Amino acid sequence: xxxxxxxxxxxxxxxxxxxxxxxxxxxxxxxxxxxxxxxxxxxxxxxxxxxxxxxxxxxxxxxxxxxxxxxxxxxxxxxxxxxxxxxxxxxxxxxxxxxxxxxxxxxxxxxxxxxxxxxxxxxxxxxxxxxxxxxxxxxxxxxxxxxxxxxxxxxxxxxxxxxxxxxxxxxxxxxxxxxxxxxxxxxxxxxxxxxxxxxxxxxxxxxxxxxxxxxxxxxxxxxxxxxxxxxxxxxxxxxxxxxxxxxxxxxxxxxxxxxxxxxxxxxxxxxxxxxxxxxxxxxxxxxxxxxxxxxxxxxxxxxxxxxxxxxxxxxxxxxxxxxxxxxxxxxxxxxxxxxxxxxxxxxxxxxxxxxxxxxxxxxxxxxxxxxxxxxxxxxxxxxxxxxxxxxxxxx
Ligand SMILES: [Zn+2]
Numbered sequence: 001x002x003x004x005x006x007x008x009x010x011x012x013x014x015x016x017x018x019x020x021x022x023x024x025x026x027x028x029x030x031x032x033x034x035x036x037x038x039x040x041x042x043x044x045x046x047x048x049x050x051x052x053x054x055x056x057x058x059x060x061x062x063x064x065x066x067x068x069x070x071x072x073x074x075x076x077x078x079x080x081x082x083x084x085x086x087x088x089x090x091x092x093x094x095x096x097x098x099x100x101x102x103x104x105x106x107x108x109x110x111x112x113x114x115x116x117x118x119x120x121x122x123x124x125x126x127x128x129x130x131x132x133x134x135x136x137x138x139x140x141x142x143x144x145x146x147x148x149x150x151x152x153x154x155x156x157x158x159x160x161x162x163x164x165x166x167x168x169x170x171x172x173x174x175x176x177x178x179x180x181x182x183x184x185x186x187x188x189x190x191x192x193x194x195x196x197x198x199x200x201x202x203x204x205x206x207x208x209x210x211x212x213x214x215x216x217x218x219x220x221x222x223x224x225x226x227x228x229x230x231x232x233x234x235x236x237x238x239x240x241x242x243x244x245x246x247x248x249x250x251x252x253x254x255x256x257x258x259x260x261x262x263x264x265x266x267x268x269x270x271x272x273x274x275x276x277x278x279x280x281x282x283x284x285x286x287x288x289x290x291x292x293x294x295x296x297x298x299x300x301x302x303x304x305x306x307x308x309x310x311x312x313x314x315x316x317x318x319x320x321x322x323x324x325x326x327x328x329x330x331x332x333x334x335x336x337x338x339x340x341x342x343x344x345x346x347x348x349x350x351x352x353x354x355x356x357x358x359x360x361x362x363x364x365x366x367x368x369x370x371x372x373x374x375x376x377x378x379x380x381x382x383x384x385x386x387x388x389x390x391x392x393x394x395x
Contacts, residue, residue, distance in 0.1 A: 001208045003200055004030075016197065017047060017054055017067045020122065021202040027063025033126040033208070035357060036350050037061055038283050041188070042115035042123045043387065044075060047101065051075040051152070055115045056107025071108045072101040078116040082165055089161040089385065110385075113165035120193035122200035126208075127189040132280040133220070133361045134211040136187055139370030144184060147214045150175060152182040152190070152207050157374050159381050160188075160282075176259065182207050186376035188281050220367035228263030231335040240296040240331075244341060247305050248327035251343040256347035257356060262337030265359045270366070275332060278373030279354070280361040282382035287342065288358065289349040290379045292330035296339075304328055315380035324383060330355045 003024045013019040020043040027033050029040065038060050042055035053075045056062065060069035077099035081092060089110065096108045109115070134147055145152045153175035160162040168183055168191070181203040182192035190207050194200030203269045215221040237256075245251045268274070276291045290311065293304040305326040312321035327353050332337040338355050342348030365371040373379070 001032075001205050001212060003205045005201065010198070016043060017070060019197045020054065021065050021067050021070070023197050024056060024062050024065045024124075025297050026201060027126055027204065028065060028123060031353070031357070032129045033204075034062050034099075035127070035284075035354055036287075039124075040109045040111050040115070041065075041125070042070075044121050046073070048154055050101065051099050053078055053116050055109050055112050055113070057289040058109055064390065069106055069213070071101040071106045071112070073108060073112065073116075073360070074101050075116060078112060082113045082117050082162075082169070085334045086164075087162045089159075093161045094388070097320065109163070110160045111234070112174045113162060114168050114191070116360070117165055117169045118191070118193050119194045122197055122202045123191065123193045124200055125189060125191050126204060126281065127281040128204075128208045128211065129280070129357055130208050130211040131184065131190045132187075133216050133364035135184060136361065136365045136372055139373050140186060140372070143214070143369065147210050147234070148184055148207070149177050150177040152184045152192075153180065154184045154186060156381075157188060157378060158188045159378055159385075160288060164188075186373070187378075188331055194228075213366055215368065217218070218368040223363055223367060225261045225264035225363075226267070228260055228267055229334075233268075237296050237333060237336055240298065240301055242275060243298060243301055244327050244331075247301070248325045248341075250343065252327065252343065253345040253348040255340045255352045256336055256338070257352050258290050259336040261359055261363075263334070264355065265363065266337050267334045271332065274366050274371050277362075277371055278376065278379050280358050280373065281362050282374050282379045283386060284354045284358060284384045285358055285383050287329060287347060288340075288355050289329045289383070290376065292332045292355070293328035294332050296331055296333055301328075311376055312371040315377045316384050320384055 010019060010022060013022050024041040040056040042053060044051060044053050053073045054070035056065055057071040059068055081095040096112055111125060134143060137143060153171050155168050155171045184190060192200060192204035192207055196201050271294060277292050279285050279288055308326040312324055329341050333339055338352055340348050340352035342351050360373050378383045
């Protein structure tokens with residue numbers, strides 16, 4: 001992966017925050033690094049004697065981010081929140097609200113504490129496809145040691161927020177060397193940091209390039225999809241569509257992608273194994289749900305929704321589970337490829353795009369190891385905290 005840093009564009013930025021926004025857009029414009037609201041960046045600046053953390057707020061997209069999308073927070077206050085024990089994310093967000101350096105401001109990112117805790121001027125966080133394709137395997141520790149070692153120590157999976165930030169600090173303090181430029185978040189993504197905007201951005205590029213090089217060396221990068229077989233029966237999907245709407249409780253938009261990679265994936269002999277592990281990063285589940293449904297007859301839908309309800313009940317409890325419908329968002333069909341459903345046409349398109357990235361990641365991971373994802377409990381929590389499926393449907 002090449003750095004897209006351009007000195008002329010950088011020179012046009014009239015403040016450090018503007019420069020921070022510029023390099024954030026470089027990351028955000030590459031869908032292999034972040035998709036639809038994923039990822040975040042930050043910079044720590046002096047503001048009239050106060051150290052202020054500017055971290056990309058929730059609700060904005062890194063691809064188009066400007067200076068006003070960064071939430072200014074008093075760094076000292078955020079450090080105090082990070083130091084608190086056993087804080088849940090609702091409590092964390094309440095405490096962060098009292099740290100705002102100015103109002104109005106965008107709602108702080110759920111990863112604010114992670115950005116605050118790392119003792120570098122700039123921090124970047126992405127869900128880079130290449131890193132996920134290299135790391136999302138059963139043998140993650142061995143692969144990590146080979147690809148990153150102390151350059152970017154491995155942090156075991158934790159849900160985003162206070163727990164993840166604390167885990168990152170523990171690993172950083174225990175394993176950091178002079179060689180360290182980032183952290184690898186298992187089944188989630190990459191963190192890079194640096195003391196200026198450019199070096200921090202280019203440290204992210206280096207960490208992603210290391211994963212690409214590893215995949216290339218194992219023949220797991222350039223993977224031509226197997227030639228898909230033409231199968232009749234794509235229209236059968238229309239029959240099940242009404243039943244899926246009934247489970248969702250509202251009519252869902254449908255977006256079908258029948259290109260060669262999607263068809264080849266839907267026709268893989270090992271589909272029932274590799275497609276049922278979970279998404280490459282929990283955030284994808286907000287649009288794709290944890291796992292796709294394979295096939296589209298009424299019996300399959302019945303089994304899918306029953307299993308999905310059990311999974312939500314087990315990990316969220318009945319009352320939270322009831323807020324999420326159990327209808328699939330991705331249906332894999334050997335005749336049609338990827339059939340993505342969403343509360344709106346845009347949601348269906350985003351779901352399809354995210355699943356296409358999952359296909360690329362799962363395919364590459366399966367070419368050098370056994371694909372794995374974050375545990376089901378973590379994905380359920382992501383669906384609940386970031387998703388709001390029910391809220392969207394009710395709108
Ligand atoms: Zn993330």
